[in-house]
Every structure is written in structure tokens, then in C-alpha cells.
Amino acid sequence: MKPSPDERREARRTLATSAYSADMIRSLEQPFLDDGVPLMRIAAGSLASVADVMLTQAGMEPAEARIVLLAGAGNNGGDGLYASADLAGHGADVTVVATGRSLHQGGLDALLRAGGVVTALDPQAAIPGCEAPTGPDQASEELDQAVDLCRQADLIIDAMTGIGLKGALRGIPAALAAELGMESGLPDRPAWHYPAGQNGPLVLAVDTPSGVDIDEGTLPGAYIPADVTVTMGAMKPCLMLPPSAYVCGRIVLVDFGFDTSALVPSVSCMNAEDCAGLLRAPRVDDTKYSRGVVGLVTGSALYHGAGLLSSRAAASGNVGMIRYCGPEQVGNLILQELPETVLGRGRVESWVLGSGVPTRQAQEAAGPEGQDGQRDLIADILNRQAADLDEDDAAADPPVVADAGALDLLPDRLGPRTVLTPHAGEMAALLNSHGENVDGDQVMAEPLRWAVRACQLTGATILLKGAITLVVGEDGTDRPRVMTTGFGPAWLSTAGSGDVLSGTIGAMLAQNAGPIQDDATLMVDLTAAAAFLHGLAGSLASGGRQTGWEQPLIFDPRKPQDFADLVAEDNQPEGQGVVAGHMGQPIRAGQVADALPRAIGLVMSRAEGAAEQIDQSIQDGDDASQFFENSSLWF
Ligand SMILES: NC(=O)C1=CN([C@@H]2O[C@H](COP(=O)(O)OP(=O)(O)OC[C@H]3O[C@@H](n4cnc5c(N)ncnc54)[C@H](O)[C@@H]3O)[C@@H](O)[C@H]2O)[C@@H](O)CC1
Ligand SMILES: Nc1ncnc2c1ncn2[C@@H]1O[C@H](COP(=O)(O)OP(=O)(O)O)[C@@H](O)[C@H]1O
Ligand SMILES: [K+]
Structure with missing residues (x-):
């Protein structure tokens, strides 16, 4: 039987507020893979759509964009390769920097067919149609060139590692991340979103920013902070836990339709509906x-x-x-x-x-x-x-x-x-x-x-x-x-x-x-x-919209246009008015206590289904209402 709109909303709320360990994610994927569902192709299509939206939002023409894919040897790289093939197929100038010794074969074939170019950085790389550096000197030169290429790009797609990461990044991925992102610790920047892509390329992380610890949410070494992380199937703890969640940017969750009912999440996030019930x-x-x-x-x-x-x-x-x-x-x-x-x-x-x-x-x-x-x-x-x-x-x-x-x-x-x-x-x-x-x-x-x-x-x-x-x-x-x-x-x-x-x-x-x-x-x-x-x-x-964490936007791979529309709507000129004031103003603790009854009233009235009150508060310019929407400031 088809789920009712309420059931669908409930399922998506659970999806947005529950994170599962890497092992649990693999157990969720397995039945789909056993059934022959092409998860990687779905992931890649979603990534390409989001990349397209990111470039458009930043005022660029996707078909003319210069894109660099940092691709590892695993399936995370595979996601990135198929996505880059899609983007190259639409005219983008795509260069793949292979950070490991091999690349996902199917993804590589698709990329090459679409006209993408591949560079290998590891002297021991064995990638068909791509020459590896002949020794350490050439390897180091190639690494420098790859870093320059990334710095000049419009968009970097980070597909070095996903849930297969073990420990801190090592080797070439670590060197690239240290150059392009952070060697360790958190970046020093304002808490609120600032226009991405202004001080350098846009960064789109595939599944997770490469280098953040998946299950513990730590930053064990080098990583590249993302403007947007497109995560596959379900949330991972690193997308909700401090400090790693601070470097994921806006999170987009691709809904594969996983059945999570038999699993207890590793981490859950409190939200308005659950709070109302309490x-x-x-x-x-x-x-x-x-x-x-x-x-x-x-x-x-x-x-x-x-x-x-x-x-x-x-x-x-x-x-x-x-x-x-x-x-x-x-x-x-x-x-x-x-x-x-x-x-x-x-x-x-x-x-x-x-x-x-x-x-x-x-x-x-x-x-x-x-x-x-x-x-x-x-x-x-x-x-x-x-x-x-x-x-x-x-x-x-x-x-x-x-x-x-x-x-x-x-x-x-x-x-x-x-x-x-x-x-x-x-x-x-x-x-x-x-x-x-x-x-x-x-x-x-x-x-x-x-x-x-x-x-x-x-x-x-x-x-x-x-x-x-x-x-x-x-x-x-x-x-x-x-x-x-x-x-x-x-x-x-x-x-x-x-x-x-x-x-x-x-x-x-x-x-x-x-x-x-x-x-x-x-x-x-x-x-x-x-x-x-x-x-x-x-x-x-x-009076602002800046928060320590924002719920992921849900991407339905069957309806990519819905996502593009949602983001576009959220960035309408009148929306910008709200967005421009999104950082709010300084507060004293007493004001927080005084705002508590209003917060409680808003949360409870939502539980009672009193939609009119929420609507009214939107008309009154009450930003609280926006906390309840699964759409807010894009990035
Ligand atoms: N199983 C599937 O079919 C699906 C997998 N998906 C993608 O596949 C990813 C998982 O793929 P894999 O299991 O192949 O693993 P990953 O691709 O995440 O990671 C494995 C690669 O990372 C390298 N690596 C691991 N630790 C490292 C370290 N400390 N320093 C440097 N390199 C390191 C390994 O050498 C290997 O090349 C997910 O994150 C997701 O992006 C999605 O496509 C959905 C479907
Ligand atoms: N960057 C931040 N963003 C959002 N909330 C924060 C941030 N830093 C601290 N807080 C919250 O502010 C409160 C500070 O509490 P605390 O450190 O005990 O302050 P004090 O002792 O002065 O009352 C905590 O609820 C904490 O979660
Ligand atoms: K990644």
C-alpha cells in the first residue's frame, strides 16, 4: 500500500534526524545491492543534480564550469566518477585527480566516454589510459599541479574517501587535503553561512568530507571543509556530531528508500515534533x-x-x-x-x-x-x-x-x-x-x-x-x-x-x-x-536563522527537479530579505529565558496541528517558523 503523506513525512523526519554507523549503513545497502538496484548510479545522478544547483546558485553556467574531481580508489570515488561523467556529458570541463592506485572501473569508463581527463598522482598507480608519475620528483610536481588546478576550479568534488575511511587520511589524500583544506582543527570563520565560492572554489563532498571520522565525528587529521555534503541513503554520525558536523556545510540526504525500522540509530537529533511530544x-x-x-x-x-x-x-x-x-x-x-x-x-x-x-x-x-x-x-x-x-x-x-x-x-x-x-x-x-x-x-x-x-x-x-x-x-x-x-x-x-x-x-x-x-x-x-x-x-x-546545525535537505532521486525548485524558491529575492538578516543580533541570557514561553508555545501549537498559528507567525515575520521547515537557507 502506498504510504499516506503523513507517513511519508514521518519517515523523512526519522531519516533526517537519525544517524547510523558505517557498518549499519552497509547493512542497509545490502538488500538493495542484492536486488540489483544501481545505488551508485542513483547516488551519482543525485550528486550531479546538486552540483548543477550549486553552480547555478553561485552564478555560474554548469555547462561551462571547470570541475576537478578528487577520486579515491573505492566506491566513494566511483560515485564521484559517474557524477563527473554526467557533468562532463553536459559540457563541463572535468579533470579527475586519482588519489589512489586505481579507480572504480565502471566509473572510469563512463568518465572517459564523456570526455573527462584523468591524472594519477601515485607513482604506483595502474589506471588504464593514464600514465603514473615515474618517480618521487615527478609525483611531487604532479601533486603541486593538481593543487593549482583545484584552486583555479569552479567546483571541487571530494570523493577521496567515504564510509570506508580508516583512521586519519594518509598519503596523497592527506597531502591534498592539507593544501586545499585544513591540516587539522576547525577553520576560523564566522558561524553563519557566507556566500560559498567567493574566496575559492565551491566544495561538494561525496557522502562525507574525506578525512572526518565517520562514527565518532572527530577530525583526526587533514580534511577539506565542504560547502555542501551530499550523503547517500542515510545520515552518518559524523554529519550530526561535533566537531565534524561543523565542516560538512549544508547537508543533502539522498533518499534511497532504506528500511531503517529494525535499527536503533547510533545518534539521534532532537527536533520540534519530538520535543512537542515531551x-x-x-x-x-x-x-x-x-x-x-x-x-x-x-x-x-x-x-x-x-x-x-x-x-x-x-x-x-x-x-x-x-x-x-x-x-x-x-x-x-x-x-x-x-x-x-x-x-x-x-x-x-x-x-x-x-x-x-x-x-x-x-x-x-x-x-x-x-x-x-x-x-x-x-x-x-x-x-x-x-x-x-x-x-x-x-x-x-x-x-x-x-x-x-x-x-x-x-x-x-x-x-x-x-x-x-x-x-x-x-x-x-x-x-x-x-x-x-x-x-x-x-x-x-x-x-x-x-x-x-x-x-x-x-x-x-x-x-x-x-x-x-x-x-x-x-x-x-x-x-x-x-x-x-x-x-x-x-x-x-x-x-x-x-x-x-x-x-x-x-x-x-x-x-x-x-x-x-x-x-x-x-x-x-x-x-x-x-x-x-x-x-x-x-x-x-x-531574530536570526543561524544555528549550530541544520537538518539535511532531502533529495528524492525520482524528482530531482523538486530539489532544484526548493532551493531556488528559498533564494527568491524576498527570501533573500530574510536570508540577509539571517545572522540575527547579539543576545543576553535573560532574553533567552524571556523567549522560552514563545518557543514552547510554537512547538506545542505545531503538535496540536494548529497550522494557522504557524502561518500567522510566518506572516508576522517570526523566524521561529522556519526552524520547522525542512528547507531553509541553502548555502
Ligand atoms: N556499496 C555501494 O554500492 C554504495 C556505496 N556508496 C559509496 O561508497 C562509499 C563506500 O565505499 P568503499 O567501501 O569502497 O570505501 P571508500 O571509497 O569510502 O573508501 C575506501 C578507499 O579509501 C582509501 N582509504 C581508506 N582509509 C584511508 C586513509 N586513512 N587514508 C587514505 N586513504 C584511505 C582506501 O584505500 C580505498 O581506496 C560510500 O561512502 C558511498 O560514497 C554509494 O555509492 C551508495 C552505494
Ligand atoms: N557556538 C555556539 N552556538 C550555539 N550555542 C552555543 C555555542 N556556544 C555555546 N552555546 C550554548 O550556550 C550555553 C553556554 O553555557 P555555559 O558555557 O554554561 O555558559 P555560562 O556558564 O556563562 O552560563 C550552552 O547551552 C551552550 O550549548
Ligand atoms: K568524500
Whole structure:
């Protein structure tokens, strides 16, 4: 039976927000290959269409374009060769630089038939119809010439390696990538998209940018940052995980029609629909207590503001009430802005601990002025959690968010109902206290590895902050569950933003107290949903469209024109108006907290299918609506 439009939309949402390891991708491909489906030809046709759109968007005539294909010896090179054959067939001037010792035979034949030219860089290359360099000197000369050729090209198609990459790039691919792209680390450039192709050739990566680690999302060595990555069949972890996802450019996912229903994704991305399902809709007979109460032990004698910011977010996060515990001056400050706050302890459905509370070291350095009892109260709450675990009654106490100053008060053993929210520096300190030897830069370079490690060492749910935030926690299986969210603008990295995040998570947990008691694995989804809302609120406050990560555009190989139309539409002159303002404006953390109710309302109204409200917000020029569309700024 033909799927309904709703089913199709749902399937595509799953496709866009689920990433599978290289091994899983091969298992998805296999039944198609067994059935003789020409996946490589479909991949290549899609690549050629996207290349065409890229060139056109950049103001070039595809039939007159100078294209260089960097082709490896594997199937990734094969994809590139068939695509280049298509492009050459339409008139483009195509040169293939073979980076390995051979080329995919079928692809090479097609390319040569279409009039493409091949250069080999490896002296040991055996490629029919192509002479290999005779020795190291000629090889090095040829390499320099290939680099020059690439620099003068309109478009570089990077098909050196895909999911077959092992370790960091070596040899000729590494040398080319270091010259044309990055030798290591991230490029230093503004967070928002800038017109691609202005400072050099356009770069189109085939399946993944060659050199990024497929399953871990790291940058182990040289690679070429892409303007667009066209990925085949399904998302790979490197397209969603930091830091590699930052160098993939706009992602286009070619829908082969894979059946992913039997697989648990390696990484999933939080999105508006899933978030909507996790927000508790108020009931007709609700009371402020049934909607959830958040308790906060945040702010301190040393840092007043964090108490206010976390409270402001919690109170704005769709709950019935907040209780604040802390120094009198901070309580008074909160009451001035949030007179609805109740001061002092009482029954709560979640705790937010530690934002704006000094670490042990900072408190000791401050002397008597830093003594305010906050750390003692936090330690008491955390220890009660640990005692519950020991008594096998983990659900007895409310779930906890442990941030900043709570992170050096953790008992040895925690459960998934405790969320730790370190940034990279705090993560390093946390890991070091558990016997690892790592600094903040190393955490940033391998965020997945270290978030998983922290989860294993502490037993807690881990949220590691960044432009793409990672959440790792229990899945009820022996594999941790990994979620990402990157829907916030770079403007969110501002003082107090983390305090707003902890309050937002607290509110998400309090309104879901019942479901969490039944199922601790929900903690990952709820934490990621809170981070998603935090990002969306940041976007609303900044008024821009720039985000840490954008959902892939889906390419239907049966309807290539749909894609071209979609991109063209998105770049209409009036669309450009939105696009021109896409970077938005700087924000303060308080504005993020204030935008939270709007973010929640938008997400929930979408869940209720109230399309008119979304339409209205589009007419009102509300950029939030664009977060929900699977089309946005092209590149
Ligand atoms: N199996 C299929 O029929 C399909 C495969 N597809 C493409 O095929 C790709 C996978 O193809 P393969 O399995 O052949 O693997 P790849 O082509 O991704 O990689 C293998 C090649 O990379 C080289 N390589 C590996 N590690 C290296 C390193 N560290 N430094 C330098 N070179 C290195 C190898 O020597 C080999 O030449 C996918 O990424 C996708 O692009 C798509 O066409 C869809 C269908
Ligand atoms: N480049 C970025 N793009 C989007 N969000 C970011 C970026 N950098 C940081 N963030 C987000 O901003 C927040 C910063 O939190 P944190 O480092 O704890 O700040 P503070 O301690 O000042 O409150 C986190 O939610 C993080 O995910
Ligand atoms: K590639």
C-alpha cells in the first residue's frame, strides 16, 4: 500500500534526524545491492543534480564550469566518477585527480566516454589510459599541479574517501587535503553561512568530507571543509556530531528508500515534533502542583545573577511553580523580578543545583564572604540521591540537574535521573576527578568519546554543551543513547546562558515527573528537548536563522527537479530579505529565558496541528517558523 503523506513525512523526519554507523549503513545497502538496484548510479545522478544547483546558485553556467574531481580508489570515488561523467556529458570541463592506485572501473569508463581527463598522482598507480608519475620528483610536481588546478576550479568534488575511511587520511589524500583544506582543527570563520565560492572554489563532498571520522565525528587529521555534503541513503554520525558536523556545510540526504525500522540509530537529533511530544499540555483540572514544581539551589553569595537566571528559565518553562533556596539577597532579587517564586524548601518534582554556586576552590579563595550554605545543601540533596540508589529506590527522590558548582560535589555513584551539564572545561575537571587525564581542548576534539566516558564513570545522564550539544545516557541496553541538538545560534555563548539552560532542563523534568518515575531512559530525550528549546529561544531572541546545525535537505532521486525548485524558491529575492538578516543580533541570557514561553508555545501549537498559528507567525515575520521547515537557507 502506498504510504499516506503523513507517513511519508514521518519517515523523512526519522531519516533526517537519525544517524547510523558505517557498518549499519552497509547493512542497509545490502538488500538493495542484492536486488540489483544501481545505488551508485542513483547516488551519482543525485550528486550531479546538486552540483548543477550549486553552480547555478553561485552564478555560474554548469555547462561551462571547470570541475576537478578528487577520486579515491573505492566506491566513494566511483560515485564521484559517474557524477563527473554526467557533468562532463553536459559540457563541463572535468579533470579527475586519482588519489589512489586505481579507480572504480565502471566509473572510469563512463568518465572517459564523456570526455573527462584523468591524472594519477601515485607513482604506483595502474589506471588504464593514464600514465603514473615515474618517480618521487615527478609525483611531487604532479601533486603541486593538481593543487593549482583545484584552486583555479569552479567546483571541487571530494570523493577521496567515504564510509570506508580508516583512521586519519594518509598519503596523497592527506597531502591534498592539507593544501586545499585544513591540516587539522576547525577553520576560523564566522558561524553563519557566507556566500560559498567567493574566496575559492565551491566544495561538494561525496557522502562525507574525506578525512572526518565517520562514527565518532572527530577530525583526526587533514580534511577539506565542504560547502555542501551530499550523503547517500542515510545520515552518518559524523554529519550530526561535533566537531565534524561543523565542516560538512549544508547537508543533502539522498533518499534511497532504506528500511531503517529494525535499527536503533547510533545518534539521534532532537527536533520540534519530538520535543512537542515531551512537553506536558496543561489539563482541564490542573493545579500548580500537578503541573510540576521546580526547586532551585542556584546562585550564591558570590554570584547572585545565576540564581535569578535559572529561576527565570524554570518559571518560564511550563511548570506550576518554582521554589528557590539560597541566600537572602538572591531571594530578594528573584522576588523583585519573579514575585510568583516561593522561597525555601518544600515538595518539588525536580531539583536544579549548582548554577552560580562556586566550586570548592573558588569558595575557599573567596574566604568568609563565600560561605552561604549552598554547597552543603547541594551535597545533601545529591547524597540522598545516592542513598536511594543504594536502597534500590532510585525513583524515590526527584530528578536532579547538577550544574557548575554542583559538579565537584557528586557522590561516587549516580543514576540516570541525575543530569550533569558541564561545558568542555567542567567536563575535563569531572573526568580528571575520576582518574582520566584530559583537558578542555581534548574534550572539544572528541566530545562523543568523553561524554560517553563520563556517563560510564558516573552513571548519570550527561549533557555536554556546545554549538551542537550532546546528551548521553542510559538506553536500557548495553549501548548508551546519544542525542544531539544544534538549533541554537552562536550568540547563545554568552554569560548566564548555561544558567538559563539548567533552569529549562529542571522545568522539563518537573513537568514529566510521572513518566520519569516509570522510565529513566526518558531522561536523555527530556534533557535534549530542553536544550532544543533553549536553542530555539536563543534564536527567537536573536531574530536570526543561524544555528549550530541544520537538518539535511532531502533529495528524492525520482524528482530531482523538486530539489532544484526548493532551493531556488528559498533564494527568491524576498527570501533573500530574510536570508540577509539571517545572522540575527547579539543576545543576553535573560532574553533567552524571556523567549522560552514563545518557543514552547510554537512547538506545542505545531503538535496540536494548529497550522494557522504557524502561518500567522510566518506572516508576522517570526523566524521561529522556519526552524520547522525542512528547507531553509541553502548555502
Ligand atoms: N556499496 C555501494 O554500492 C554504495 C556505496 N556508496 C559509496 O561508497 C562509499 C563506500 O565505499 P568503499 O567501501 O569502497 O570505501 P571508500 O571509497 O569510502 O573508501 C575506501 C578507499 O579509501 C582509501 N582509504 C581508506 N582509509 C584511508 C586513509 N586513512 N587514508 C587514505 N586513504 C584511505 C582506501 O584505500 C580505498 O581506496 C560510500 O561512502 C558511498 O560514497 C554509494 O555509492 C551508495 C552505494
Ligand atoms: N557556538 C555556539 N552556538 C550555539 N550555542 C552555543 C555555542 N556556544 C555555546 N552555546 C550554548 O550556550 C550555553 C553556554 O553555557 P555555559 O558555557 O554554561 O555558559 P555560562 O556558564 O556563562 O552560563 C550552552 O547551552 C551552550 O550549548
Ligand atoms: K568524500
